[in-house]
Amino acid sequence: MREWISGRNPVYEVLRARRREVFRLRLAEGIQETGRLGEIIQLSAARKISLERVRRIQLDSLGEGHQGVALEASGYPYCALPDILELAEIRKEPPFILVLDTLQDPQNLGTLLRTAEAVGIHGVLLPLRRAATITPAVVHASSGASEHLLVVQVNLAQALSELKSEGVWVIGLEKRLEAQALHQARFEGALAVVVGNEGEGMRPLVRESCDLLVSLPMRGQVESLNAAVAGSVVLYFAFQRRMLQSNS
Numbered sequence: 423m424r425e426w427i428s429g430r431n432p433v434y435e436v437l438r439a440r441r442r443e444v445f446r447l448r449l450a451e452g453i454q455e456t457g458r459l460g461e462i463i464q465l466s467a468a469r470k471i472s473l474e475r476v477r478r479i480q481l482d483s484l485g486e487g488h489q490g491v492a493l494e495a496s497g498y499p500y501c502a503l504p505d506i507l508e509l510a511e512i513r514k515e516p517p518f519i520l521v522l523d524t525l526q527d528p529q530n531l532g533t534l535l536r537t538a539e540a541v542g543i544h545g546v547l548l549p550l551r552r553a554a555t556i557t558p559a560v561v562h563a564s565s566g567a568s569e570h571l572l573v574v575q576v577n578l579a580q581a582l583s584e585l586k587s588e589g590v591w592v593i594g595l596e597k598r599l600e601a602q603a604l605h606q607a608r609f610e611g612a613l614a615v616v617v618g619n620e621g622e623g624m625r626p627l628v629r630e631s632c633d634l635l636v637s638l639p640m641r642g643q644v645e646s647l648n649a650a651v652a653g654s655v656v657l658y659f660a661f662q663r664r665m666l667q668s669n670s
Contacts, residue, residue: 435566506545532563
C-alpha cells in the first residue's frame with residue numbers, strides 16, 4: 423500500500439524518522455527551495471529518492487495544505503504492544519501510554535498524537551475497528567509527530583488487562599459524577615491514560631478496565647472541552663507530575 427504525505431513538516435518528519443519506504447518526491451514548479459524545503463530535498467537526495475517538479479494543480483489532488491510538496495510513501499508502520507513496553511525499558515522510564523477509544527475525527531487524533539509525542543508518550547493504543555487510523559490527513563494534523571510514535575491497533579479491553587498485569591495504572595477521562603478531579607489523581611509510575619469517543623466517551627468494557635476515572639474541573643459557561651483539547655490537558659498535566667517526581 424502506498425499513500426501521499428503532503429505538507430512541509432509532515433514530509434520532513436517522514437523522511438527524518440526513516441520508518442517508511444519512500445518512492446518519490448513532488449515539488450511545485452517555481453517554489454523557493456530553501457528552509458524546510460531545502461532540508462527535505464537534502465534528505466531525499468541522501469536516500470536517492472526520485473524528485474519530480476510538477477504544476478501546483480497536480481499537488482492539489484494529493485492533499486490539502488500541501489505547501490508545494492508531497493511524498494509518496496508506504497503505509498503507516500504500526501507496531502505491537504510489547505514494543506511500547508520495550509521502549510520504556512530502553513529509556514529507563516516507567517511506561518507512559520495513551521489509549522484512544524474509538525476516536526473518530528482525524529483532526530482530533532492528529533492533535534492528540536502531536537501532544538503525545540511532545541510529552542514523551544512511549545506508545546499509543548487504537549482499537550481494531552470503528553476508529554480513526556493513521557491516514558495522511560492524521561499525519562498532516564499531527565505535523566508529522568505520528569512518525570516518531572509507536573502506535574498499536576489492538577482489542578483495547580484485552581490490552582488494558584495485559585498492561586495492568588504488568589503493573590500499569592489505568593486512568594480514564596470521563597464526565598461522570600464519580601470521577602475524581604484531575605489534581606486529586608496519581609499520575610506517577612507506570613501509567614496509561616484513556617480518552618474516549620468525541621460524543622459518547624469510553625465504551626463500557628474499556629471504562630470498566632480503568633483503575634480510576636478523572637474529570638477536568640471547569641469554571642466557564644461552556645459545558646466541556648472537545649476530546650483533543652481535554653486529552654491534551656490531561657497528558658500535559660501527567661507529564662508535569664511525572665517530571666516533578668523524577669526530579670525529586
